[in-house]
Amino acid sequence: MFNYWFSRQKTGQKIIEATPHFLIKLYLYFFKGLQVLQKPHRINHTIGIIGGTVTGNRGAESMLVTTIGFLKEKYPDADFRVFSYHPKQDRELVTDPRVQIMSSNPQSLVLRYFPFAFLYGLFAKIGIHIWTPSAVKRLRECSVLYDIGGITFAERGVYILFNIFTIWPAMLLGIPVIKLSQAMGPFNTVSNKLGARIFLNRCQKIYARGEITAKHLADFKLKKPEIHLAADIAFSYRPEFSLTNENPEKIEALVEKLSKLKTEKKTIIVFSPSTVVLKRLGSPNYEQLMLDAIKKIDRPDIHYVFLPNSNREGIEKTSNNDIIICKMIHTLAESQLDADLNSRIDWIDWGLNTKGIRDIIRYANLVVTSRFHCMVSALAECVPVYVIGWSHKYQEVLRMFDLEENAIDFSRANAETLAAEIERHLSEQEITRQKIALHLPEVKRSSASQF
Numbered sequence: 001m002f003n004y005w006f007s008r009q010k011t012g013q014k015i016i017e018a019t020p021h022f023l024i025k026l027y028l029y030f031f032k033g034l035q036v037l038q039k040p041h042r043i044n045h046t047i048g049i050i051g052g053t054v055t056g057n058r059g060a061e062s063m064l065v066t067t068i069g070f071l072k073e074k075y076p077d078a079d080f081r082v083f084s085y086h087p088k089q090d091r092e093l094v095t096d097p098r099v100q101i102m103s104s105n106p107q108s109l110v111l112r113y114f115p116f117a118f119l120y121g122l123f124a125k126i127g128i129h130i131w132t133p134s135a136v137k138r139l140r141e142c143s144v145l146y147d148i149g150g151i152t153f154a155e156r157g158v159y160i161l162f163n164i165f166t167i168w169p170a171m172l173l174g175i176p177v178i179k180l181s182q183a184m185g186p187f188n189t190v191s192n193k194l195g196a197r198i199f200l201n202r203c204q205k206i207y208a209r210g211e212i213t214a215k216h217l218a219d220f221k222l223k224k225p226e227i228h229l230a231a232d233i234a235f236s237y238r239p240e241f242s243l244t245n246e247n248p249e250k251i252e253a254l255v256e257k258l259s260k261l262k263t264e265k266k267t268i269i270v271f272s273p274s275t276v277v278l279k280r281l282g283s284p285n286y287e288q289l290m291l292d293a294i295k296k297i298d299r300p301d302i303h304y305v306f307l308p309n310s311n312r313e314g315i316e317k318t319s320n321n322d323i324i325i326c327k328m329i330h331t332l333a334e335s336q337l338d339a340d341l342n343s344r345i346d347w348i349d350w351g352l353n354t355k356g357i358r359d360i361i362r363y364a365n366l367v368v369t370s371r372f373h374c375m376v377s378a379l380a381e382c383v384p385v386y387v388i389g390w391s392h393k394y395q396e397v398l399r400m401f402d403l404e405e406n407a408i409d410f411s412r413a414n415a416e417t418l419a420a421e422i423e424r425h426l427s428e429q430e431i432t433r434q435k436i437a438l439h440l441p442e443v444k445r446s447s448a449s450q451f
Contacts, residue, residue, distance in 0.1 A: 045078040047071055048142035048175070050104055050166055051149030052082070054244060055089040055351070056320030057310045059373025062234040062354040063148045067180065068099065069241030070451040081138050086320070089312065093244040102135050109165040113139065117169035136169070144178060145170040147203075148233060150372065151183040151393055153196040160195050171202050180450050181207040181230045183393035185216025200225060207450045210396025228450070232397060234376045235440075235447035239355045246313075251356045254346060258305070258363040267302045267365045267426065270378075272309045273325045274370035275318040277410050280390055287329045289388075290368075291336055292415030297422060304345040306330070307360060309374040313351035322371070323349050366425050368418075370410070372397075382440065384425050384432040388413050400446075401439045403432070 052064035068080055083104035084090045090101045104113070116136045123130045132140065139145075145167070152163040167177045184200075187193045200206060201222050207230040208214035214229050258268060271290055278286045294304065306329060308322035318324045330347045337345075348360075358377050361367055367378040367385045372393055378385035379401060387394045387407035394407045406425070408417070425432065 045075055046081060046141050046143060047075070047078050048081045048083065048139060048145040048170070049148060050083040050145060050170075051147045051152075053084045053086045053090060053320075054082075054093055054101075054353075055086045056312050057373075058352075058354050058357060059150060059234065059309065059371065059376070060148070062237050062373055062377070063150065063180070063232070065241040065243050065354070066233050066237045067146060067148055067451075068243070069238065070236065070448070072098075074451065081142055083139070086312070089315075093246070096243055099243065100138070102138055104166065106162060106165070108135065109162075109169070112136065113169035114165055114172075117172040121172040121174070139169060139175070140173050142170070142175055144176050147177060147179045147182075149179075149182055150232075151391065152179070153184045153187070153192055153200065154391070154393075155186060155188060155192050160191050164195050164199055167199060167203070171199070176204040177202070178205045179203050179207060181209045181233050181447065183209050183213050183391065183396070185213055185220070187216060187220050196220065197222075209393065211399065212392045212396040229446070230450040231400060231443045231446040232373075232376050233447060233450070234354070234373055235380055235444050236451075237354060237358075237380065239358075242353055242355045244353050246351045246353050246356065248356075250350055251352060251359055254305075254348070255359055255363070257346070258303075258360065261303050262363055265301075267299070268305065268363055269302055269422065269426075270305045270307050270361055270364040270367045270369075272307045272367065272369035272371050272374040273322055273329065274310070275320075275322055275325050277370040277388060277390060278318070278325050278328075281410050281413075283328065284332065286410075287325070287332050289413060289415055289418060290329060291332055293418040293422065294341070295337070296415060296419035300340070300344075302344065305360065305364070306345065306347050307357065307374070308348060309357060309369065309371040309377075311348075311351045323351075365429055366422065368422065379436055379440070379443075382433050382436045384429045384436075386421055386425050388418070400443050401436050403435060406432075 049064060049067055052060040054061050054064065064082065071078060080099045081102055082099055083102045085105045087101050087103040094101060112133055113136055116132045120130055120132050147167055149163065149166060153160065170177050187196050201224045203225040205226045206217065207228050208217055209232055217227050261268060273290065306326045308326050310320045310322045312321040315321055326347055327349055333342060333345065358381055361377050361383055362381050364383050367374065367383055369375055369385065370388045375385050375387050375394060385406060388410050389407050390410050395404050398404050398406050
């Protein structure tokens with residue numbers, strides 16, 4: 001573009017005429033060389049994954065490590081670029097040399113990936129391959145980008161922008177985008193309709209996480225992508241897929257304690273609260289809901305564990321960090337519950353990965369949670385679960401096990417109902433385990449089908 005402009009100026013024409021021909025040729029060869037150096041080197045076995053993280057939301061971790069685990073088996077020589085929204089913490093924990101952690105926090109997506117991907121794609125159309133930051137170059141090298149966002153394009157206000165910018169740069173660079181199993185829809189507002197219409201239609205494949213999402217997509221009548229139904233990625237999780245090893249001594253000590261309690265015929269209930277529902281229901285309403293339910297149950301044979309399914313040890317922010325809500329409930333419990341009841345509660349205020357979470361859940365008679373992937377972990381371990389949720393994403397998975405009634409919207413939850421539901425599920429736990437065991441093999445096959 002500069003050459004074209006310069007050659008059209010009178011001063012430029014005079015300079016060109018006065019310049020020896022061999023210098024002009026040398027300049028042109030040099031300029032052409034720069035273009036060649038900037039051409040993308042597409043590595044066929046470099047796989048990009050976005051929408052997940054190792055730290056923080058351990059549901060995202062379970063999906064991420066499972067995706068990498070399955071793709072390693074399918075493509076043994078593949079390398080992986082993980083575009084994480086907690087890159088610093090993830091780099092500190094992940095030591096696998098084949099897994100490179102890149103930032104995909106909102107600031108990076110908007111100020112780095114999008115503008116340079118846009119410019120690169122624009123200039124590439126006229127044969128010019130411009131310089132891009134190393135992070136964008138790493139994205140360019142991917143042969144495919146897997147989006148593992150658990151719930152996207154789902155009427156969540158400004159989150160629609162994050163959903164768009166997560167996949168838009170790859171599309172601008174011509175990289176195929178595959179959305180693995182996730183919840184989507186409904187498509188009611190103008191912003192969600194428009195965003196979904198433009199960007200979902202540019203995906204190569206979309207995997208709906210359940211029948212409700214599949215119906216939303218079918219009613220929306222997308223034209224281009226292949227749409228398949230597949231159960232959540234985390235149903236295919238295996239312990240050997242883990243990329244981290246966090247607080248093994250603490251997990252081992254708690255597991256040993258829970259094992260001893262089981263031999264003593266004690267009942268174990270795991271509560272896994274969520275800062276997402278905390279924000280929706282408000283504080284102290286949410287904390288009090290669980291404590292009041294425990295008071296109403298009033299059974300000395302029950303032992304409780306408060307488990308943060310999303311955890312960022314050492315971080316005081318509430319985002320993707322249920323350690324904070326567990327600490328808030330713990331503080332209230334110390335002032336409201338008697339000494340005996342407090343002694344029958346274990347509080348986890350440290351980091352643990354999916355393997356650690358499932359090692360603990362395995363000993364539970366019942367899991368009460370507001371976290372989607374804590375529900376998935378319970379179901380994967382054939383443990384009865386009751387959900388205090390906020391979206392169709394819970395029901396469409398519970399429906400696979402004929403357990404739709406095992407969830408209630410947070411807006412309708414109260415302590416009396418919660419206590420009654422806990423008692424009911426404890427009394428029906430063997431029937432529930434049989435239901436889960438009956439459907440689990442098919443759900444796992446469905447989950448694995450997307451790989």
